[in-house]
Amino acid sequence: MYQILVADSINAEGLEPLLGLKEAEIIQKKTNDPEVNLDQIDALLVRSATKVTEKLLNQMPSLKIIARAGVGVDNIDVPAATKKGIIVINAPDGNTISTAEHTFAMMASLLRNIPQAHSSVKNKEWKRNAFIGTELYGKRLGIVGMGRIGSEIAKRAKVFGMNVNVFDPFLTKERAAKLGVESSTLDELLVAADIITVHTPLTPETKGIINEEALKKTKKGVYLLNCARGGIIDEQDLATYVGNGHVGGVALDVFETEPPGEHPLLKYENVIVTPHLGASTKEAQLNVATQVAKEVRYFFEDLPVSNSINLPAISKDIFEKIQPFHQISKQIGYILSQCVKEGVHELSITYSGSVTNLETSYLTKAMLSGFFKNRIDVNVNEVNALLTAKERGITVGEKISTDAFGYDNCITVSAKGEENAFTVRGTFIDHYGPRIVYLNGFNIDFLPEGNLLYIQHMDRPGVIGHVGQILGDQGINIATMQVGRKQAGGEAIMVLAFDKPLNDHALASLEKLDEIVSINSINL
Numbered sequence: 001m002y003q004i005l006v007a008d009s010i011n012a013e014g015l016e017p018l019l020g021l022k023e024a025e026i027i028q029k030k031t032n033d034p035e036v037n038l039d040q041i042d043a044l045l046v047r048s049a050t051k052v053t054e055k056l057l058n059q060m061p062s063l064k065i066i067a068r069a070g071v072g073v074d075n076i077d078v079p080a081a082t083k084k085g086i087i088v089i090n091a092p093d094g095n096t097i098s099t100a101e102h103t104f105a106m107m108a109s110l111l112r113n114i115p116q117a118h119s120s121v122k123n124k125e126w127k128r129n130a131f132i133g134t135e136l137y138g139k140r141l142g143i144v145g146m147g148r149i150g151s152e153i154a155k156r157a158k159v160f161g162m163n164v165n166v167f168d169p170f171l172t173k174e175r176a177a178k179l180g181v182e183s184s185t186l187d188e189l190l191v192a193a194d195i196i197t198v199h200t201p202l203t204p205e206t207k208g209i210i211n212e213e214a215l216k217k218t219k220k221g222v223y224l225l226n227c228a229r230g231g232i233i234d235e236q237d238l239a240t241y242v243g244n245g246h247v248g249g250v251a252l253d254v255f256e257t258e259p260p261g262e263h264p265l266l267k268y269e270n271v272i273v274t275p276h277l278g279a280s281t282k283e284a285q286l287n288v289a290t291q292v293a294k295e296v297r298y299f300f301e302d303l304p305v306s307n308s309i310n311l312p313a314i315s316k317d318i319f320e321k322i323q324p325f326h327q328i329s330k331q332i333g334y335i336l337s338q339c340v341k342e343g344v345h346e347l348s349i350t351y352s353g354s355v356t357n358l359e360t361s362y363l364t365k366a367m368l369s370g371f372f373k374n375r376i377d378v379n380v381n382e383v384n385a386l387l388t389a390k391e392r393g394i395t396v397g398e399k400i401s402t403d404a405f406g407y408d409n410c411i412t413v414s415a416k417g418e419e420n421a422f423t424v425r426g427t428f429i430d431h432y433g434p435r436i437v438y439l440n441g442f443n444i445d446f447l448p449e450g451n452l453l454y455i456q457h458m459d460r461p462g463v464i465g466h467v468g469q470i471l472g473d474q475g476i477n478i479a480t481m482q483v484g485r486k487q488a489g490g491e492a493i494m495v496l497a498f499d500k501p502l503n504d505h506a507l508a509s510l511e512k513l514d515e516i517v518s519i520n521s522i523n524l
């Protein structure tokens with residue numbers, strides 16, 4: 001039974017896709033509620049209120065997915081989640097329009113003193129001269145961060161007859177031209193704009209991007225808006241520039257600390273505020289809840305998710321094509337892990353044949369997850385595979401080759417340890433399934449499944465009989481057996497499959513045989 005914790009206020013109708021999940025319990029409680037067994041939670045759904053810290057993650061060993069019903073993931077420790085192999089998803093475009101509209105509403109309200117005038121009339125006043133405003137028409141709007149929300153604001157600003165300058169280092173000239181905006185440096189924007197609005201994520205680069213140094217370059221009387229994240233405009237520096245009269249007005253939907261409590265900006269009449277309402281519309285909340293609920297359901301149904309922060313997106317079509325290779329990559333990794341008993345410092349993967357048309361990096365991660373399974377005490381999956389290899393000093397190399405050894409496709413993985421190297425090659429045959437076709441220098445052909453025994457031995461008459469005899473004496477039934485050798489009388493291998501794992505006694509008896517070079521149990 002999957003336990004899904006919905007820790008923030010998320011639209012109930014939007015969560016309906018989760019109800020279709022077989023064996024899922026939806027718990028709507030805060031993470032610190034004493035009734036919540038954090039250690040049993042499989043999925044955590046949040047908005048911006050819940051802070052998903054490393055400390056919280058340490059209390060949630062069963063957690064597999066964190067879903068943010070919204071855009072910003074700055075309340076989630078994504079690196080810590082990634083390290084633990086927890087996938088983080090968001091709902092990137094469900095609240096774009098609502099936030100753009102809110103920003104625009106804030107801008108119009110700010111320039112026309114609407115909140116102040118509203119309060120005044122409610123206080124039975126009628127001060128028409130006290131609230132003389134400024135038109136948006138003809139003004140220059142500076143947008144910092146020209147992503148989904150920034151772009152929607154630019155479109156609306158053009159309709160209002162505004163000129164638009166944008167600063168976004170990742171914006172191409174073509175896209176700027178298409179949107180009819182002028183791409184500028186941050187300095188150019190600061191100098192030229194009558195109104196500045198920020199729409200970047202909060203990152204180490206954007207934190208305080210509008211600070212004292214930036215503010216002193218702006219026009220006297222400039223208006224500033226932050227409907228993205230508290231801290232993108234430095235709040236202390238902004239308070240100084242409002243206090244000294246340089247800034248004409250400020251509109252804030254977000255704060256470094258929410259709620260802001262006693263805040264130096266709140267005392268100014270020309271500072272208008274809302275309590276993080278950008279995404280708070282019925283439409284946006286339904287959109288984001290539905291988006292994440294569908295994704296969480298896909299995740300538990302082993303289908304691809306599209307909006308992961310820490311895993312590249314993969315379409316359903318590609319996912320279906322990649323699935324068989326994904327399985328065999330994982331099995332190869334797991335075989336290597338069980339055959340190479342020493343520390344490994346290099347894993348090199350060569351893809352050949354038709355598999356090279358697919359997203360092989362995904363398969364490399366699957367191979368690594370198989371390799372680390374039972375080798376280390378961390379759940380390794382596609383999310384943390386490369387990071388785990390790096391942390392453990394394992395170099396991972398990926399190559400493409402044209403030689404598929406007569407097969408339609410091949411995945412060959414070599415592990416280099418302190419003393420030895422070991423190579424495994426697999427293929428996937430349509431209508432037949434996965435096969436291991438090469439093991440440590442020997443051609444062979446076996447199904448990588450179940451309880452296997454890999455024996456390296458001298459190619460002498462009677463070895464197979466001796467092995468069969470020992471196992472037969474102990475009542476152990478051999479399900480299948482494959483043999484391979486390089487030359488007559490040299491070294492050879494056999495791979496046996498059993499219906500249940502071999503016991504230590506049987507293994508010890510086999511090891512005593514003179515012709516045996518090495519024995520490895522492989523459980524897949």
Ligand SMILES: NC(=O)c1ccc[n+]([C@@H]2O[C@H](COP(=O)([O-])OP(=O)(O)OC[C@H]3O[C@@H](n4cnc5c(N)ncnc54)[C@H](O)[C@@H]3O)[C@@H](O)[C@H]2O)c1
Nearest residue numbers: 071072099145146147148149168170200201227228278279
């Ligand atoms: N107030 C709210 O309720 C609300 C609602 C939705 C989103 N948000 C915030 O708005 C932010 C933007 O949302 P979005 O959907 O437009 O995201 P987005 O990813 O589509 O756009 C962000 C843009 O910022 C740009 N950027 C990144 N670093 C930059 C830098 N150093 N300088 C300039 N530009 C930079 C990116 O290139 C991108 O184009 C979110 O990260 C979230 O924090 C707030």
Ligand SMILES: O=C(O)[C@H](O)COP(=O)(O)O
Nearest residue numbers: 047048049070071072279
């Ligand atoms: O990043 C977002 O999506 C917004 O800040 C919305 O946050 P909320 O879900 O807490 O309203």
